[in-house]
Amino acid sequence: MEVSRDMSRIAKGKILRADDGGRCAMLQVELLDGEIVDNVEWFLSYGVTALPLAGAECVVAFIEDASDHAVAIAVEDRRYRIAAKAPGELAIYTQDGARIELLNGRLVSVECDTYQVRCATYDVQADNVAFDAEAIALTASAGVDVDAPVLATTGDVTDRGGQASLQDLRDYVSGHTHAETGTETRAPSQVMKGAGNE
Structure with a gap:
């Protein structure tokens, strides 16, 4: 359904559907006045990708007031948003509770059910390393070397x-x-x- 040209260049709406199958994430948005806008481009910052859930809110801008060229300039989902604990802190999160928080004091906190790392070389340099787990399984096809004065x-x-x-x-x-x-x-x-x- 085409949006009338007499509407504001900036509008708020609710996401009905999101598609990330192309070169740019595309949204279908229902504006506050009930108008349905298709093919709304969502530009994210370089290196970041996401796919919002239906029901998330967004702010849409119409390029040069064109009803057929809309872009989403902000997307928010207050149903699942986690509040920053203190000024200067930030987080990445999902609707099911997985989160990565960058906290003051140079603290990075990760909360999830499964933590996966895939890489050619995993290099950790730390003063202290502590594991608190019910069980730890280690598989090494070539062997395990421990360089320590005491084990x-x-x-x-x-x-x-x-x-x-x-x-x-x-x-x-x-x-x-x-x-x-x-x-x-x-x-x-x-x-x-x-x-x-x-």
Whole structure:
């Protein structure tokens, strides 16, 4: 439906449909007066892409008052918008709660259900790294190298798919005996540290 030419060059409306299948995101917008405007171009900043949900609000400008050439100059969805916590802070967010927040104090906060990184090289340089997780799985087809003066754990260490552990080694070394000329020696008097009976 064509918009009448006597309308304002700037109008507010509600997005009915969004399509990002072409070289520019296109919107179908219902203006406040009920007019339906098709093929509204939405220009985003370079390096940023998005696809708004139906029901989001927008501000539309008509180039040189032409009813057949409209562009969306702002899109907002107050249903899902998260408020900035403090002046100077910003966030990227979705309707289902995923968010990346750039907060004051050089803090970047990420909240999501699944965090995926795909890259050729992943390089992290940090003074401290902390993981707090129920389980961590690491797969490395070529091996894992650890360059550290100490590798510490509060629990046991296993290898070969859990067939043996470091505690198994302690128990064996500290408790084994030798058959010697028909008699069997007593267990070693010096036991391996951490065996539990030293």
